[in-house]
Amino acid sequence: xxxxxxxxxxxxxxxxxxxxxxxxxxxxxxxxxxxxxxxxxxxxxxxxxxxxxxxxxxxxxxxxxxxxxxxxxxxxxxxxxxxxxxxxxxxxxxxxxxxxxxxxxxxxxxxxxxxxxxxxxxxxxxxxxxxxxxxxxxxxxxxxxxxxxxxxxxxxxxxxxxxxxxxxxxxxxxxxxxxxxxxxxxxxxxxxxxxxxxxxxxxxxxxxxxxxxxxxxxxxxxxxxxxxxxxxxxxxxxxxxxxxxxxxxxxxxxxxxxxxxxxxxxxxxxxxxxxxxxxxxxxxxxxxxxxxxxxxxxxxxxxxxxxxxxxxxxxxxxxxxxxxxxxxxxxxxxxxxxxxxxxxxxxxxxxxxxxxxxxxxxxxxxxxxxxxxxxxxxxxxxxxxxxxxxxxxxxxxxxxxxxxxxxxxxxxxxxxxxxxxxxxxxxxxxxxxxxxxxxxxxxxxxxxxxxxxxxxxxxxxxxxxxxxxxxxxxxxxxxxxxxxxxxxxxxxxxxxxxxxxxxxxxxxxxxxxxxxxxxxxxxxxxxxxxxxxxxxxxxxxxxxxxxxxxxxxxxxxxxxxxxxxxxxxxx
Numbered sequence: 001x002x003x004x005x006x007x008x009x010x011x012x013x014x015x016x017x018x019x020x021x022x023x024x025x026x027x028x029x030x031x032x033x034x035x036x037x038x039x040x041x042x043x044x045x046x047x048x049x050x051x052x053x054x055x056x057x058x059x060x061x062x063x064x065x066x067x068x069x070x071x072x073x074x075x076x077x078x079x080x081x082x083x084x085x086x087x088x089x090x091x092x093x094x095x096x097x098x099x100x101x102x103x104x105x106x107x108x109x110x111x112x113x114x115x116x117x118x119x120x121x122x123x124x125x126x127x128x129x130x131x132x133x134x135x136x137x138x139x140x141x142x143x144x145x146x147x148x149x150x151x152x153x154x155x156x157x158x159x160x161x162x163x164x165x166x167x168x169x170x171x172x173x174x175x176x177x178x179x180x181x182x183x184x185x186x187x188x189x190x191x192x193x194x195x196x197x198x199x200x201x202x203x204x205x206x207x208x209x210x211x212x213x214x215x216x217x218x219x220x221x222x223x224x225x226x227x228x229x230x231x232x233x234x235x236x237x238x239x240x241x242x243x244x245x246x247x248x249x250x251x252x253x254x255x256x257x258x259x260x261x262x263x264x265x266x267x268x269x270x271x272x273x274x275x276x277x278x279x280x281x282x283x284x285x286x287x288x289x290x291x292x293x294x295x296x297x298x299x300x301x302x303x304x305x306x307x308x309x310x311x312x313x314x315x316x317x318x319x320x321x322x323x324x325x326x327x328x329x330x331x332x333x334x335x336x337x338x339x340x341x342x343x344x345x346x347x348x349x350x351x352x353x354x355x356x357x358x359x360x361x362x363x364x365x366x367x368x369x370x371x372x373x374x375x376x377x378x379x380x381x382x383x384x385x386x387x388x389x390x391x392x393x394x395x396x397x398x399x400x401x402x403x404x405x406x407x408x409x410x411x412x413x414x415x416x417x418x419x420x421x422x423x424x425x426x427x428x429x430x431x432x433x434x435x436x437x438x439x440x441x442x443x444x445x446x447x448x449x450x451x452x453x454x455x456x457x458x459x460x461x462x463x464x465x466x467x468x469x470x471x472x473x474x475x476x477x478x479x480x481x482x483x484x485x486x487x488x489x490x491x492x493x494x495x496x497x498x499x500x501x502x503x504x505x506x507x508x509x510x511x512x513x514x515x516x517x518x519x520x521x522x523x524x525x526x527x528x529x530x531x532x533x534x535x536x537x538x539x540x541x542x543x544x545x546x547x548x549x550x551x552x553x554x555x556x557x558x559x560x561x562x563x564x565x566x567x568x569x570x571x
Contacts (some may be wrong), residue, residue, distance in 0.1 A: 336383070
């Protein structure tokens with residue numbers, strides 16, 4: 001767990017005092033809405049459809065039990081008793097009052113949290129692998145590198161007003177569990193033949209209305225140069241990125257316009273001024289940051305437990321949950337556990353104050369008081385003793401946090417959509433719930449196997465629909481809500497075969513009532529044509545979209561309105 005020093009605490013508390021004064025002047029009529037808007041955005045406060053929305057940063061997805069309890073307290077005191085975890089490893093509150101926003105930031109500062117740079121055209125929350133520090137395939141723990149970039153980018157004067165928002169992800173393991181190719185900068189730790197550690201640097205990735213996979217602009221960058229090289233990339237972007245059109249302002253557009261080779265050349269030219277300078281990392285600096293992470297005191301345990309093995313053999317429900325939710329750990333006798341926030345009928349990623357407090361307690365009883373937030377919008381307990389798995393499952397089941405669907409079709413990633421977001425063209429939550437209802441047979445769900453289904457309510461792609469094995473995008477047509485389906489996306493993780501791919505649109509969009517039946521036809525087609533053990537996304541990669549498109553469009557529309565329920569203009 002990263003522990004603040006006096007500089008961190010002073011910085012965050014000063015920002016709270018500064019914002020409290022700005023808020024008071026706004027409420028007194030001394031600052032207009034136009035004057036106050038950039039100030040609140042710099043502190044993560046948006047104005048949404050129904051109320052202000054506050055986005056709180058969870059750097060690299062890491063929380064302490066005390067921090068999670070504080071988030072629960074804020075949900076109960078200032079909101080409607082719940083929070084929403086996002087694909088950026090943030091938590092959002094949908095109903096806070098503007099008048100309370102400074103008090104909320106003060107409560108966050110008290111537990112070493114904040115909402116700084118969770119909005120605006122600046123470097124956003126640095127994201128990473130939710131299994132960082134415990135994954136058996138890890139090359140190095142990426143969290144100290146994330147923390148160095150967090151400290152470097154927070155309040156950096158040169159990059160406070162970039163052409164657009166800027167997102168960085170770091171993966172420290174062989175498997176990419178941070179979707180690095182879909183970020184403005186993606187850093188993937190690699191080990192050279194001589195054993196030295198470096199970074200494969202990708203730039204220009206992103207989703208939104210122009211989805212592009214990041215291009216590798218350097219195969220191997222010694223880790224000591226991480227900050228200066230990232231600075232060089234940002235300088236090139238800050239200098240040449242478009243500011244005349246917000247839809248063409250992301251770095252991906254610049255990289256595409258220049259070509260990745262020319263962009264890389266310009267970055268190298270800029271880096272020539274920075275290489276070896278004060279921003280070069282030293283071993284001492286890396287160790288200084290590492291020292292702020294408290295290390296768990298793992299007990300020497302056996303990696304097998306007769307009671308757990310016997311219970312798994314005799315209790316099918318426990319075994320089913322363990323098969324999906326229990327993940328390997330680098331330390332013998334410990335496991336990581338996914339607590340699913342995707343039971344049927346609940347908005348994906350929503351977690352109540354009571355659930356947060358229960359999870360905080362479990363993290364202390366069954367681990368070392370740490371919790372992770374995944375970009376799939378679930379919570380992770382990273383250090384559960386093997387011998388405690390059954391007790392944890394029993395309690396998690398009662399709390400609605402043990403749905404055995406991690407990595408399956410109903411483990412849906414979804415943005416808040418039109419129910420909350422003022423940018424959304426369509427609702428996401430009802431579509432997610434309708435699909436979960438359609439696939440509520442656990443036997444069938446497990447037979448389908450690994451499948452990511454992602455939903456976004458608009459082209460901003462907060463639900464990462466482009467990276468979903470099945471992606472659903474809400475679109476607007478004459479004030480009505482329609483949904484465009486894509487298949488074959490992959491986020492770089494093992495669930496997608498280690499590939500990063502942008503899903504292909506299968507054809508015209510559908511009216512909301514038809515979407516569950518359309519997904520069912522895609523699944524039925526997959527089940528009919530798959531090879532033994534072949535995942536949905538691999539079948540799509542092998543056959544293309546043609547058989548799936550035929551299954552969906554060459555039959556009458558599922559709804560009573562027939563062909564009229566398809567929206568031709570959005571093909």
